[in-house]
Amino acid sequence: MILKSTVDRIMEATDIVEVIGEFVQLKKRGANYVGLSPFANERTPSFTVSPAKGIFKDFSSGKGGSAVTFLMELEKFTYPEALKWLAKKYGIEVEETKEAPEDREADNRRESLMIVSGYAAKFFHESLLDTDEGQSIGLSYFKERGFSTETIKKFELGYSPDQWEAFTGQAIKEGYQPEFLVESGLSVKRDNGNLYDRYRGRVMFPIHSFTGRVIAFGGRTLKTDKNVPKYVNSPESEIYHKSSVLYGLYFAKKSIREDDNCYLVEGYADVISVHQAGIENVVASSGTSLTSEQIRLIGRLTKNITILYDGDAAGIKASLRGLDMILEEGLNVKVVLFPDGHDPDSYVRLVGTSAFKKHIEDNKKDxxxxxxxxxxxxxxxxxxxxxxxxxxxxxxxxxxxxxxxxxxxxxxxxxxxxxxxxxxxxxxxxxxxxxxxxxxERQQPRHEAEPPEDLWADPVIEGKQEDEATQEREIIRLLLLYGNKMIDWDGIANTYIGPFMIAELNDVDFEQPTCKSFVEIYGKQVEDGVLPEEQFFIHYPDKDIVDLTVTLIATKYTLSDNWYEMHRILVPDEQANMKATILGAIFHLKMHKVGKLLENLRKELQVAQTAEEQDILLSQYMRMKKVEKSISDYLGSVILK
Missing domain, CATH: 1.20.50 (Pheromone ER-1)
Incomplete structure (x- = not known):
């Protein structure tokens, strides 16, 4: 477990705009930043980041939270993984109560696949640099391609020994489970159950996730045998979906945002050579047809794509229709051709960075x-x-x-x-x-003889349940916004709104599970002498608590400072009469709870079997009616004053 002091340092160092800006193109709008949702396919920005509160809210998908929550939602990180990613970004040493379990038998299947892929990348990289076979075959090939030592290390290029079980045997020896070796595609199972290496005798191109973790590989053979496939790529797995991954995007994303343009090439070598030449905003679809998911990945960073073709007219014509998808996603597309016989890799090595850039500028066409x-x-x-x-x-x-x-x-x-x-x-x-x-026509109308399921529900009960949920959420909202403010009302002093509300709600059972948990957490903090603020709940490990918090404090719209000057319209301020705001919310909720009790008592009276049972229920009913009247009277007096 990561120490709380370390978590606090990570949270203090984290700039949510900077973090989310690595994944989404954000534009400043007033006090906040807006962009297109990375969770939904939209054309009008509904994704908002509030640097003041340290939160994001996606009004398309309903997701929201802190920078940690964002990483968990987008990259499917666990809570500790998200914290460690932020710690690495901001140079913070992670202190844990016990050593991090680089566990070969991790409970989390996805994390196990990540760990084994990371181990494989290290094994192949070391095989390339530290073994005679790797140096004479793999390293010499990369050097012939013009890749520098720095580039080889940056892209974690590697070599898989030309042996049946070199990698698999070492991985199993070090404790990695065979099932994850097979599922990740690193090893293949024989009919007799034994495993062997998938990438024997190939140079290795690790494929990184958006956040830089190795999730798959491309292996290129150096043999001239036509029966041997030139490339062998990782199969689909829980961590690798090729339709939503672009090779080199992890290394290119910063430059894509800064240059507001993305160069799209065909292969691994094209990406590496162009990147090494100082043109870093370059990615590849890794030999697969471009997909809408890949286009949206780019669209989060820029609206401009430049396709760098290798001059093969037949190949260009075949890909034209597929590029219509880019237009459909609202992006601007330009095309650059290279002289016959050249691809971006060979051309940039031939003419150098300046001439390569000039060729693009002189030859790009819409x-x-x-x-x-x-x-x-x-x-x-x-x-x-x-x-x-x-x-x-x-x-x-x-x-x-x-x-x-x-x-x-x-x-x-x-x-x-x-x-x-x-x-x-x-x-x-x-x-x-x-x-x-x-x-x-795709949206088939529902058959008239089959009404939607919720039409059979009792509208009165549905309405009451919805109203009650609204009241419970209103209590949470007020605790978040005003819980740490001092009460300055007639007859009540020297206490804060939060503890006062918790005490007043001591006899109320919350029906909504997340609201119930929130109030219990808040009450426990108050018992410990702490007044929890927004940030405590924004960074809380429970995702449901974070979602509730952000939903209640985030708003899609804000009034400009000169609203009144322009329109002379006063917007009611709930802080003008905090007594009415707080007590009104508490007693409205209590009124709902009492109403529910009365309804249950009425039902019980209707089925009571004996006179004695009826008398007891009637007595309870009359007491609750008095409570209802007192609350009603109190509400009227508080709100009218």
């Missing part, structure tokens, strides 16, 4: 216009093929969500295609209407 010219040239004077090209181009433009941007492309393509702009607009509208109709 994707839509490039596609138009390419297909038009291919169609020649054939009117039928030209008509197909026009439809193809308009189909791409129809993917662009920004109507102004789409209109600009229609105008430019009209000129290139030598066709009336109105004809292109007409075709564009047809395509958009067809898509809207198709999307509408």
């Amino acid at each position: 994707f839509i216009l490039y596609k138009t010219n390419l297909l038009l040239k291919e169609a020649g004077n054939d009117p039928i093929r030209k008509a197909e090209v026009i439809r193809d181009i308009v189909e791409s433009i129809a993917k662009i969500p920004d109507s102004i941007k789409a209109s600009v492309f229609i105008k430019e393509c009209s000129h290139i295609l030598q066709i009336d702009e109105r004809a292109l607009l007409s075709e564009l509208n047809k395509m958009r209407q067809a898509k809207a109709k198709k999307d509408g």
Whole structure:
């Protein structure tokens, strides 16, 4: 367990805007920062970060919390993992009550896969640098590719010995479980149950997660045997989903944000060579077709993608339709071609950094216009093929969500295609209407004979339950916002609002589990002589407590400072009469609880079997009615004063 003093130092050092800014492109808006949700596919920013409170709130998915919660939600870290990531970022030594269990038999399956992948990366890297075979075969290959020692170490490049069980045998000897070796794809199980190495005799390219942990590998053979696949990649696992991973993104994300552009290349070597040349905002889809998940990853950091092609015309044409997905996600796409026979890796090594950058600037073309010219040239004077090209181009433009941007492309393509702009607009509208109709048909209406399940519920009971939950959450909100403020009311003094509310609610049972837990935690803190504030609950280990806290203190909208000056509209301030605010909330909740008791007593009276039982229940009922009246009278007097 990480010591509380260490946790406190981590929390004090953490800048939530800086942390989340590594994953989401944030823009300042008033006192807060906003960006597109990393948890939902949205076009209008609803993701808010409050540096003053140290919290984020995603109004699309409902998620919220501290920097720790964000890492847990996005990267699926455990609470200690998130703390250690932050500690590493801010250079804080993690002190624990006992040594961290680099445990081969970790309870957490995901963490076990992470640990074994990290071990494998270290094994392959050391095999490359410290063994004769690794140096003569693997290291010499990387050096021939022009990779420096610093680059090799930075990307943790490695070599897997050309033996059947070199890695597997050593891993098992050191205590790593065979099931995780197989599940991660590092080892393969024979029919007899024995394991052998998947990547024998290959140079290794570790694939890192967004936060820098090794989650998979790509292994390249150096043999010329055509029966041996050139690349062997990790299979899908709990920690690796290739459709949502981009090679090099961990090393590129900072530069992508700063340059507001992402270079997309094809392979591992392209990424490494371009990165080594000082152009660090470069990633690869690792030989797979580009996916919408990968595009959204880039879209969190920039709205600009530049595709660096290797000059293979057939390959370019085959990938054009797939690039329409980038347009659909609202990103701007440019295309750069290199001279025949060259890819980004070979070209940057040939001409150097300056000439490489100049080539990109001089030759980058907008994707839509490039596609138009390419297909038009291919169609020649054939009117039928030209008509197909026009439809193809308009189909791409129809993917662009920004109507102004789409209109600009229609105008430019009209000129290139030598066709009336109105004809292109007409075709564009047809395509958009067809898509809207198709999307509408996907949402199947519910059959009239089968009403939704919640229609059978008692609306009165549902309403009461919802109202009661609202009242309980209101109590929590007031404890969070005002619990540490001193009471200055008539007849009550020398105490704080928090302890006063806890004492007044001593006879109330909370129905909502998280609200109940919150009040119990708050009460325990008060008993220990502590007045817990927002930050205590924002950084609390229980995710449900954090979610409740952030939901109650975060707001999507804030009034500007000159609201009153502009509109002369006064917004009610609950702090103007704190006595009415606090007591009103307490007694409204009590009124709900009493109402619930009365309802239960009425039901029991209806089924009471004996006169004696009826008398007892009636007596209880009358007492509760008096309580209800006293609360009602008290509420009226407090709120009207």
